[in-house]
Amino acid sequence: MTTTRDGASRFEALFAALDEKNEGAFVPFLMLNDPTAEDSMEIIRTVVEAGADVLELGVPFSDPVADGPTIQGSHIRALDNGATVDNSLNLVRQIREEFPDTPVGMLIYGNVPFTRGLNKFYEEFGAAGADAILIPDVPVREGAPFAAAAEKAGVAPVFIAPARASERTLEGVAKYSKGYIYAVSRDGVTGTEQESQTLGLDEVVANI
Incomplete structure (x- = not known):
């Protein structure tokens, strides 16, 4: 499993194992290079030792x-300390080397693949060891070329x-996502602001 370029396979193996034990997955989100590369690796080692099943990793971005x-x-701290896409890729390589069987999902904003080029972007992150990539500002209705480039590089598009x-949106999400689907149970940005309306997760999953 450590040499595969099929990004979905680590997720599939993990979910099958957890299903046999009737357990859910512990998936912490961590920003690469926050506040520094060295600190970032220490935090990642700590959460893996504490039982993280999957690592969801962010790449610092200005907006x-x-x-x-x-x-x-976390984006701002990392950028203020010199974070770049290239040194984020270096961290992904180090993480994959240290934790060869831990699924790694990336959350990366759309400017990065647009700037680097879709094929190069997915090849770089796939070769570094990323299993899946979610681009939160690219809706599924615009996702076909991203999914195609991801799968060509052995990365699971999410x-x-x-x-x-809508039913049409969910059909697109189911068609193009591999490995897992990112289900949102609340409106608004991440955080705890009171104006965001929250749905029960059961309701969201049932809608999918």
Whole structure:
């Protein structure tokens, strides 16, 4: 499993094992290079030792429109300390080397693949060891070329199933997502702001 370029396979193996034990997955989100590369690796080692089943990793970006103040702060700290896409890729390589069987899902904003080129972007992250990539500001209706480039590189494309999504949107999410689907149970950005309306997760999953 450590040499595969099929990004969905680590997720499938993990979910099958958890299903046999009737357990859910512990999936912490961590920002790469926050506040530094060294600190980032220490945090990642700590959460894996504490039982993380999957690592969801962010790449610092200047305009994280889908995130609230807490995660925005992690983007800014990392960027202020010199974070780049290239040194984020280096961290992914190090993480894959240290944790060869842990599924790694990436959350990366759309400017990165647009700037680097879709094929190069997915090849780089796939070769570094990423299993899946979610691009939160690319809706599934625009996702076909991203999914095609991802699968060509052996990376599982992941799309968001919004709260109260239409049947057409959910069909697209199911068609293009591999490995897992990112189901959203609340409107608004990440965080705890009171104006966002929350649905029960059971309701969201049932809608999918």
